[in-house]
Amino acid sequence: xxxxxxxxxxxxxxxxxxxxxxxxxxxxxxxxxxxxxxxxxxxxxxxxxxxxxxxxxxxxxxxxxxxxxxxxxxxxxxxxxxxxxxxxxxxxxxxxxxxxxxxxxxxxxxxxxxxxxxxxxxxxxxxxxxxxxxxxxxxxxxxxxxxxxxxxxxxxxxxxxxxxxxxxxxxxxxxxxxxxxxxxxxxxxxxxxxxxxxxxxxxxxxxxxxxxxxxxxxxxxxxxxxxxxxxxxxxxxxxxxxxxxxxxxxxxxxxxxxxxxxxxxxxxxxxxxxxxxxxxxxxxxxxxxxxxx
Amino acid sequence: xxxxxxxxxxxxxxxxxxxxxxxxxxxxxxxxxxxxxxxxxxxxxxxxxxxxxxxxxxxxxxxxxxxxxxxxxxxxxxxxxxxxxxxxxxxxxxxxxxxxxxxxxxxxxxxxxxxxxxxxxxxxxxxxxxxxxxxxxxxxxxxxxxxxxxxxxxxxxxxxxxxxxxxxxxxxxxxxxxxxxxxxxxxxxxxxxxxxxxxxxxxxxxxxxxxxxxxxxxxxxxxxxxxxxxxxxxxxxxxxxxxxxxxxxxxxxxxxxxxxxxxxxxxxxxxxxxxxxxxxxxxxxxxxxxxxxxxxxxxxxxxxxxxxxxxxxxxxxxxxxxxxxxxxxxxxxxxxxxxxxxxxxxxxxxxxxxxxxxxxxxxxxxxxxxxxxxxxxxxxxxxxxxxxxxxxxxxxxxxxxxxxxxxxxxxxxxxxxxxxxxxxxxxxxxxxxxxxxxxxxxxxxxxxxxxxxxxxxxxxxxxxxxxxxxxxxxxxxxxxxxxxxxxxxxxxxxxxxxxxxxxxxxxxxxxxxxxxxxxxxxxxxxxxx
Numbered sequence: 147x148x149x150x151x152x153x154x155x156x157x158x159x160x161x162x163x164x165x166x167x168x169x170x171x172x173x174x175x176x177x178x179x180x181x182x183x184x185x186x187x188x189x190x191x192x193x194x195x196x197x198x199x200x201x202x203x204x205x206x207x208x209x210x211x212x213x214x215x216x217x218x219x220x221x222x223x224x225x226x227x228x229x230x231x232x233x234x235x236x237x238x239x240x241x242x243x244x245x246x247x248x249x250x251x252x253x254x255x256x257x258x259x260x261x262x263x264x265x266x267x268x269x270x271x272x273x274x275x276x277x278x279x280x281x282x283x284x285x286x287x288x289x290x291x292x293x294x295x296x297x298x299x300x301x302x303x304x305x306x307x308x309x310x311x312x313x314x315x316x317x318x319x320x321x322x323x324x325x326x327x328x329x330x331x332x333x334x335x336x337x338x339x340x341x342x343x344x345x346x347x348x349x350x351x352x353x354x355x356x357x358x359x360x361x362x363x364x365x366x367x368x369x370x371x372x373x374x375x376x377x378x379x380x381x382x383x384x385x386x387x388x389x390x391x392x393x394x395x396x397x398x399x400x401x402x403x404x405x406x407x408x409x410x411x412x413x414x415x416x417x418x419x420x421x422x423x424x425x426x427x428x429x430x431x432x433x434x435x436x437x438x439x
Numbered sequence: 440x441x442x443x444x445x446x447x448x449x450x451x452x453x454x455x456x457x458x459x460x461x462x463x464x465x466x467x468x469x470x471x472x473x474x475x476x477x478x479x480x481x482x483x484x485x486x487x488x489x490x491x492x493x494x495x496x497x498x499x500x501x502x503x504x505x506x507x508x509x510x511x512x513x514x515x516x517x518x519x520x521x522x523x524x525x526x527x528x529x530x531x532x533x534x535x536x537x538x539x540x541x542x543x544x545x546x547x548x549x550x551x552x553x554x555x556x557x558x559x560x561x562x563x564x565x566x567x568x569x570x571x572x573x574x575x576x577x578x579x580x581x582x583x584x585x586x587x588x589x590x591x592x593x594x595x596x597x598x599x600x601x602x603x604x605x606x607x608x609x610x611x612x613x614x615x616x617x618x619x620x621x622x623x624x625x626x627x628x629x630x631x632x633x634x635x636x637x638x639x640x641x642x643x644x645x646x647x648x649x650x651x652x653x654x655x656x657x658x659x660x661x662x663x664x665x666x667x668x669x670x671x672x673x674x675x676x677x678x679x680x681x682x683x684x685x686x687x688x689x690x691x692x693x694x695x696x697x698x699x700x701x702x703x704x705x706x707x708x709x710x711x712x713x714x715x716x717x718x719x720x721x722x723x724x725x726x727x728x729x730x731x732x733x734x735x736x737x738x739x740x741x742x743x744x745x746x747x748x749x750x751x752x753x754x755x756x757x758x759x760x761x762x763x764x765x766x767x768x769x770x771x772x773x774x775x776x777x778x779x780x781x782x783x784x785x786x787x788x789x790x791x792x793x794x795x796x797x798x799x800x801x802x803x804x805x806x807x808x809x810x811x812x813x814x815x816x817x818x819x820x821x822x823x824x825x826x827x828x829x830x831x832x833x834x835x836x837x838x839x840x841x842x843x844x845x846x847x848x849x850x851x852x853x854x855x856x857x858x859x860x861x862x863x864x865x866x867x868x869x870x871x872x873x874x875x876x877x878x879x880x881x882x883x884x885x886x887x888x889x890x891x892x893x894x895x896x897x898x899x900x901x902x903x904x905x906x907x908x909x910x911x912x913x914x915x916x917x918x919x920x921x922x923x924x925x926x927x928x929x930x931x932x933x934x935x936x937x938x939x940x941x942x943x944x945x946x947x948x949x950x951x952x953x954x955x956x957x958x959x960x961x962x963x964x965x966x967x968x
Contacts, residue, residue, distance in 0.1 A: 265803075
């Protein structure tokens with residue numbers, strides 16, 4: 147039987163600069179991707195239906211050439227048609243029309259009926275409501291992040307270790323958003339939930355590490371490797387659950403669960419890097435140089 | 440005797456919670472509330488008491504604002520609301536005072552006629568001479584409350600069980616009406632909502648230039664009692680028995696007297712002498728030979744009828760108003776039913792803007808059933824993945840097995856809570872459950888590693904001190920998760936509040952009940968006695 151052994155990393159071989167370089171480079175790259183996205187598309191990510199407004203229909207695939215029918219059934223070009231084989235369903239998305247958003251869902255559902263397509267679900271989001279949702283979502287994430295930061299500072303009451311946790315949590319949030327852009331995953335309410343969940347999950351291993359180094363007796367490297375043994379197991383376990391959830395939900399076409407799964411998997415990956423490179427080097431600097439000053 | 444209980448109270452607490460969850464899930468006393476005319480077995484979905492929301496059971500959710508504009512901080516200048524409404528209505532073309540609402544408690548005046556634009560309303564407010572602070576889109580609190588109860592009434596009258604209506608406020612302060620009806624498809628629900636359902640009775644009467652119409656002889660407000668639709672006892676057709684109100688404020692004519700007066704003035708008594716005399720509105724609406732009563736719903740004439748000679752006579756002699764009862768007849772039973780619903784539930788005080796600024800979500804029952812099965816499979820596989828990882832890492836069933844069992848107990852307790860609160864399960868809630876398994880196992884890993892580090896656990900004391908250390912980390916981590924999730928709980932972001940509520944609940948159950956219990960289990964298994 148294969149066993150998972152958390153490898154021991156010999157941190158003494160690397161300087162703090164070297165350790166920090168990798169996560170910082172990735173963070174800068176991620177920020178550059180998001181910034182570039184904003185400049186090119188006018189939004190920091192691919193916004194989904196909930197943030198742009200529009201109509202999404204799920205059309206049952208009862209054999210036959212449904213895909214062809216979908217192409218001819220509507221008087222507007224669908225913005226996306228996605229097939230979900232496990233569920234025998236096509237998901238057809240229409241962005242909100244700027245000129246005339248009125249009655250879009252009614253028209254489309256009538257057109258689908260007229261073409262003999264059976265619709266199993268209709269989602270309609272108005273553009274004004276979508277804009278409102280986007281604002282609310284950004285506000286929510288910002289509030290959660292702020293709350294987390296305040297709590298972390300209250301728990302450790304020292305600047306460097308606290309800022310290390312907050313910085314790696316920030317990076318854990320930014321990297322999945324950049325990866326989403328690259329993979330073409332849309333920002334939906336599900337991904338917002340996943341981002342908030344990352345705040346919760348990623349801080350776990352950071353707190354564990356800080357606690358082990360600051361509050362417990364023992365030599366620095368020993369404390370780090372002890373925290374790492376536990377922390378890596380935790381993160382890998384959560385990642386396993388999330389990867390399985392993402393794969394299964396993608397097969398079945400349950401978008402919400404799929405998106406949460408993907409984002410959390412990426413976020414936890416980023417967390418491994420940030421915790422054991424960024425956070426460790428900041429802590430080491432604090433422990434060996436920062437405290438003396 | 441008390442010693443074993445004292446030593447193992449954490450495990451016992453977990454057992455109690457699991458038993459409690461079992462009771463909440465399966466005992467019929469905790470079954471879902473039944474809708475009128477539904478028995479307990481029908482209300483229950485599946486073998487448990489769990490309720491399934493829109494995603495998992497199918498149904499329609501509509502979220503839309505009420506159309507209108509409201510002037511705030513209006514100085515009523517001592518005038519009655521009716522006077523204010525009339526004064527404002529006079530400044531607007533083709534708007535009756537019924538479409539203007541003046542609410543002194545909120546110092547607000549609103550217009551609910553969708554054809555009036557914001558600038559027109561501003562102009563009318565300025566022209567009416569009442570000072571006001573500003574005009575915002577939306578209607579007054581009073582109108583929203585009325586709309587909510589009207590929609591509730593409509594849903595109940597139409598016999599749709601499990602429907603709910605709420606008011607929600609967005610971050611920008613705009614109010615929306617949120618309607619959820621399980622098991623119904625989009626078009627049915629929207630038809631029900633969009634019908635403003637204004638029922639009124641007009642009189643069509645012959646003049647030299649063809650048919651003339653006296654409008655609003657009777658409107659919704661005028662009815663004192665509205666019966667349920669009934670099949671006519673002779674021949675085809677159906678009717679709704681109604682009674683017209685015979686009370687009115689001082690110095691005003693009662694609706695019953697008003698109606699009686701109108702019927703007498705238009706000469707019903709002389710036109711209808713035998714049972715053979717019929718209203719001919721349906722044949723030649725532009726040139727009727729006798730006066731007719733017209734039943735109109737949302738401005739469309741749904742039926743026209745003459746009058747029974749006895750009834751016409753009693754109105755002409757003025758004796759009818761004291762009793763005030765008559766029957767609204769229709770040709771179809773379903774039509775009578777609609778009229779009864781519209782009369783009882785009343786009209787929506789303002790239009791719901793579903794197609795413009797509304798948001799709706801509709802899922803067929805079959806799709807819901809699929810989602811239910813898929814999310815179950817997803818959840819089970821995710822738990823297996825976690826279990827696999829834990830076994831691979833510890834290779835010791837004594838550590839790993841209780842870990843899996845504890846994590847499952849946590850989810851089970853959460854399901855119990857959902858049944859107890861009758862909180863409908865949605866996809867987002869399932870995602871919350873999976874997240875709880877993830878964080879739960881994380882914390883159990885912390886406990887296991889901490890307790891087993893630094894050699895043998897050879898006494899309760901050593902165990903306890905290590906457990907307490909582990910608990911500091913768990914507590915801190917739980918607190919951050921709760922903080923991170925709490926904005927979602929209160930912000931109106933649709934399904935996500937369910938996700939947040941159950942993640943937070945799961946973390947709380949975990950920290951307070953299941954994780955300490957796991958510590959105890961581990962102690963029993965590891966402590967060298």
